[in-house]
Amino acid sequence: MKKVAVYGEFGIINNMIESIITLLHSLFPSAVWEISFWGNSLGAYVSVVVVFLAFVIIFKIFQSAVLGALKRFAERTKTTLDDLFVRIIRSFHPPFYLFLAFYVALQFLSVSSFVGRAIDIILLIWVVYQIVLAVQIVLDFVIRRKQSFEEDAGAKNILDIGGNILKWILWIFGALFVLSNLGVEITSLIAGLGIGGVAVAFALQNILSDLFSSFAIYLDKPFQVGDFIIVGTYSGVVERIGIKTTRIRALQGEEVVISNRELTSVRVQNFKKLKERRVVFLFGVAYETPNEKVKKIPSIIQEIVEGVEGARFDRSHFQSFDDSALLFETVYFIESNDYTKYMDIQQAVNLGVKEVFEKEEIAMAYPTQTIYLAKGD
Missing domain, CATH: 2.30.30.60 (SH3 type barrels.)
Incomplete structure (x- = not known):
């Protein structure tokens, strides 16, 4: 019968398993333990069963202890990280523990190279699967946390798609890692996939362009x-x-x-990101307007603009002589990015100008044409 000394690093666990096997060995004659089945003694099979059950119990106790500790920790904190760790630990389901215990116990048996290789491959695939799954859980946690701060449904949708793309990349890397350990030439495989990928990317050029945009x-x-x-x-x-x-x-x-x-x-x-709107206000008054009133117009406009809530006066000047009017240019700012408020303030300024000009008897100019007729000699 093989000894359990290969597991000496487990200390107490190793001693416990050896004690159980020794006890069972003492119950029956040595000849019984030496009976051979399919190339292994009865004692070896008993050792496999004992080690298998011991490790199943150990893994289950370990999972329960860690989950219990995390739950107690979660009750004392407000962070959601403990929920993440709980999800990761719970992703290791009983079949994984059973196979892991079976793999450890199987070291007591002499099996063919084919069976041993097959079991090694299964373990490799399963371990890679569990690691990728754990990383995927972390990725989901990060994306959901990011989405909780987003109000835009489109942004949440983009985060979902980005997360799904990253998950596909994770699984592809996991598969390539497994294939590499199985002896597959990854370089030639990637080169072959690259040629096909270029063809697919060319066919989906517009869709991919919109996606990246x-x-x-x-x-x-x-x-x-x-x-x-x-x-x-x-x-x-x-x-x-x-x-x-x-x-x-x-x-x-x-x-x-x-x-x-x-x-x-x-x-x-x-326009949503603008903080204020600049308004250039042009108007003309009649040439017949007296100079005293022309000089007062900039200050009149300033008083009107400053009297409207949400408007900030900048300047007002007699700009130029037009064909039919004396042109004035006024600049003021509307301290809002709301278009309706912009129109309301502009309307209030226009009405104020009209009202004051009527009161001051300042005539607004409009295109006119004066024809002078003279008799010839």
């Missing part, structure tokens, strides 16, 4: 859902940022669908 929009954030933007001849409020297209609700009410590739290759004006 959606990631660029999410990362760079030139606009978000709810922003009022102008793209070329289109303007409206962004309603949805998808994987391939972005949908805008135009001012006329129709929905405009623009590809993400186009949005990242043209100039986009985002």
